[in-house]
Amino acid sequence: MSPKHPTHLRAHxxxxxxxxxxxxxxxxxxxxETCGTRAITQLLEEIDGGALAIERGTVTFVPVxxxxxxxxxxxxxxxxxxxxxxxxxxxxxxEDRIANVLCPxxxxxxxxxxxxxxxxxxxxxxxxxxxxxxGALEPFSHAAEEMQLALHTGPHRIVEGWLETYxxxxxxxxxxxxxxxxxxxxxxxxxxxxxxxxEYMRSRGGYGVTLExxxxxxPQAVLVARYAILQTxxxxxxxxxxxxxxxxxxxxxRLVDVMDREHAGDSFTREWRSFDAVKAGEAIGxxxxxxxxxxxxxxxxxxxxxxxxxxxxxxxxxxxRQ
Ligand SMILES: [Zn+2]
Numbered sequence: 001m002s003p004k005h006p007t008h009l010r011a012h013x014x015x016x017x018x019x020x021x022x023x024x025x026x027x028x029x030x031x032x033e034t035c036g037t038r039a040i041t042q043l044l045e046e047i048d049g050g051a052l053a054i055e056r057g058t059v060t061f062v063p064v065x066x067x068x069x070x071x072x073x074x075x076x077x078x079x080x081x082x083x084x085x086x087x088x089x090x091x092x093x094x095e096d097r098i099a100n101v102l103c104p105x106x107x108x109x110x111x112x113x114x115x116x117x118x119x120x121x122x123x124x125x126x127x128x129x130x131x132x133x134x135g136a137l138e139p140f141s142h143a144a145e146e147m148q149l150a151l152h153t154g155p156h157r158i159v160e161g162w163l164e165t166y167x168x169x170x171x172x173x174x175x176x177x178x179x180x181x182x183x184x185x186x187x188x189x190x191x192x193x194x195x196x197x198x199e200y201m202r203s204r205g206g207y208g209v210t211l212e213x214x215x216x217x218x219p220q221a222v223l224v225a226r227y228a229i230l231q232t233x234x235x236x237x238x239x240x241x242x243x244x245x246x247x248x249x250x251x252x253x254r255l256v257d258v259m260d261r262e263h264a265g266d267s268f269t270r271e272w273r274s275f276d277a278v279k280a281g282e283a284i285g286x287x288x289x290x291x292x293x294x295x296x297x298x299x300x301x302x303x304x305x306x307x308x309x310x311x312x313x314x315x316x317x318x319x320x321r322q
Contacts, residue, residue: 005094006067009101012044013060020057021236024109024208025229027062029082029116029197031069035213035221036115039229042222057238060109065102065197068094082196103200111149112201112208113232115225117216120273124224125157126150127210129202130164137191138163138199142207150209151246152235153228157275159302161255165316166194169258173311252321253300261305261314263288272304272315284315 027036040063046052064070068077078093087104091097106112128150132143150158174189201208211228214221234243253275265288278284278295285293295301295317302316 004071006071009062009067009098010064011060011062011105013058014047014054015058016054016056016238018056020238021111022058022109023060023111023113023232023236023238024106025059025061025113025115025232026065026197027115027225028070029065029114030075030080031064031066031072031077032074032216033115033117034070034216035117035218035225037063037070038222039115039225042226043229052239054233054238055240057236058109059233059238060105062102062105066095066098068098084190084193085195085197085200086192102197106197106201106206107204109201110206111145111232111236112198112206113149113153113228114197114208114210115228116210116212117214117218117221118212118274119216121215121218122274123157124155124214124221125159125212125275126153126155127159127162127198127212129198129207130161137167138202140202140207142202146207146209148246149207149232149235151250152231152243153209153211154224154231154247155211156247156250158250158252159255159318160252160321161318163194163199165255165258167191169260169313170194173260253302253318254321255302255316255318256299257296257317259285259293259314259317260312261308261310264310266293266314268304268306268315271306272301274302274304275318276301284317 027040028034040061066077066081077095079095081095085099087100088096128146130138130140132141133139170189170191198208198210213224231243233239234241266285268285269283277300280295280297282295283292284295284301299317299319302318304315308314
């Protein structure tokens with residue numbers, strides 16, 4: 001192990017003196033997404049200085065959830081921490097060792113607010129899990145509470161259906177993948193690889209949202225993160241100040257499909273940004289061989305990655321929830 005590898009995970013827990021729910025707030029799960037880290041750091045000072053009072057329940061803040069990636073100022077350390085989230089008896093990499101500490105911490109809380117930022121410009125959005133269901137992939141019974149949390153965090157746009165869409169993509173990928181390929185290949189063809197912080201939280205009986213606060217460098221993203229934390233503390237009753245009412249205008253988008261980049265020569269027809277609208281039949285990209293990849297219906301391009309690795313996600317396609 002490199003001597004530069006961090007050897008601990010820092011967490012700050014406040015127990016209100018009255019009973020209440022247990023909230024976990026995480027920043028920098030991706031090391032270059034620091035708006036949550038900065039908002040958490042400010043709030044820790046305010047709580048410690050007496051400007052903000054935790055009165056009920058428990059809140060734990062983890063300002064830097066992937067300290068290796070954070071020290072490297074990049075998304076990942078040895079791999080993406082927000083995938084394949086589970087304890088492992090025989091950890092293979094730094095992120096496995098973080099997961100072995102983070103998963104018990106998630107288990108010890110009821111609600112998760114996970115603060116991220118994104119590469120290209122655009123408005124903040126919040127990601128929720130599935131509707132209530134008893135299915136095998138992601139059974140869930142807290143959809144109403146999770147939606148209330150999502151609405152109170154602030155963004156106008158809510159995105160749902162990630163794990164289901166990811167799993168469908170993995171199934172297709174597995175069907176076309178060649179045998180072999182080692183650990184990297186086995187990870188991207190494992191449906192469990194789609195499990196990040198919120199999915200793990202739901203699998204353990206809790207609920208949570210991923211808040212994408214804005215562009216990585218946008219100072220406004222710190223304010224978005226701060227507002228969301230205070231709103232969550234208010235909504236759950238951990239502070240005396242109640243949450244502000246939710247905006248009337250909102251847009252709920254459902255991820256319905258994911259396309260893999262199949263060849264290094266696959267290219268987009270233009271520089272897509274997340275949530276750019278497309279019409280049914282409109283060409284989104286061109287395969288290496290010249291075949292157009294078109295929108296299956298009226299909808300939106302989401303998480304386009306022009307430099308996506310071959311055999312991994314190129315873009316997602318979403319539609320407005322009916
Ligand atoms: Zn992120």
